[in-house]
Amino acid sequence: MNGRSCGQEPGDPVEATALVQITMGLDQVEVWLCEKMWSRLNEWLWWERLWLPPNYSWTQLEDRDGVVYAHPRDMLAALPLALALVAMRFTFERLVGRPLSRWLGVQDQARRLVKPNATLEKHFLMERGRPKETQMAVLAAQCGLTLRQTQRWFRRRRNQERPCLTKKFCEASWRFVFYLCSFFGGLSVLYHESWLWRPVMCWDNYPIQPLKPALYYWYLFELSFYISLLVTLPFDIRRKDFKEQVAHHFVTITLVTFSYSANLLRIGSLVLLLHDSADFLLEACKMFNYARQQQVCNSLFIxxxxxxxxxxxxxxxxxxxxxxxxxxxxxxxxxxxYYFFNSLLLLLQLLHVFWSCLILRMIHSFTKKGQMEKDIRSDAEESDSSEGEAAQERPQLKNGTAPTDGPRSRAAVWLANGHKSTT
Structure with missing residues (x-):
């Protein structure tokens, strides 16, 4: 006997089998717990008290006798359709948007490229292109540049980051086509429906309201588009109301999804149609503004x-x-x-008020200057020299007269016949 006869040798097959069985048992317990948790979560998420009025259940919204109702799973088709819209958008911008921009005379402003400078580039990325004046002076000393040269470098670098007019035009043209098709498509779907003219009919026999195929496809089209906007957000032009735009997209997607799942299709369709009615006009206004066709732009803006x-x-x-x-x-x-849906609508109305204030500012500028110069949500192209530099380059005396030692003042004393003035 070697002292191990009372036990089993290490690596014994019986022991290994027992360990495997224990491991498999633990895995089965984990799977069972996950399935149980998912089942509980699913039951809570689709609890009828959350989605439907009292005394109504999901069984009443099951398809029967050829009558079809809205089911939340139907909206899953929006995900692949959103990706298809993204591909369609890039194809449209390349094959339609760019040629159309050239045909309308959209011209991109020539930009001067900056000389590569690792120190300035590092601070440009850290400070989002706008370092403080104290930092600007330190950077100028580090790079062996003057303060004005450093300021000019940052201005030109910021201009390189700004999108060109062609890109802006292509984005606007794609959205114009979508909103135009969506508005008139939705109008054709709802024109003969009673709730379009009398919104109170949205609640007639709710929630037992059958789903019409045309309304489903229009809803799916709208949801797919707003999902595609979120997908392309990192590549789109970043405007000053970026956060409000993101909030608007999330609220819209939530509204569309919730209204479809709760069979609030009638009132949801009115919200969508109401929004599309003005959006295609805005995008058309942008297109003609980028094309410098101010008369058409001004008329569309009004x-x-x-x-x-x-x-x-x-x-x-x-x-x-x-x-x-x-x-x-x-x-x-x-x-x-009821409370959730109305809260989303109220949030949407707050965004309406915010954008109304922006439009009023544009109207104020329009009445003062006689034309709409630009979308105030966009950053303007900076000139190669700032106002401060221009003032330094064109100094004036204390009494407001121009200096007499500049090249223009010296040239001014020569008369048209080439003789020098005696005064």
């Missing part, structure tokens, strides 16, 4: 402003918000979906 204010500040609160807040609860008691 029409867009009137449509925007009427739909967002008049129709939306008096027709949409009124019927969702007050008329909807005449047939059933409020539930979670």
């Amino acid at each position: 029409v867009f402003s009137l449509v925007f204010f009427y739909t967002r500040l008049v129709l939306f609160p008096t027709q949409i918000l009124y019927t969702t807040y007050f008329e909807s609860v005449l047939s059933w008691d409020p539930f979670f979906g």
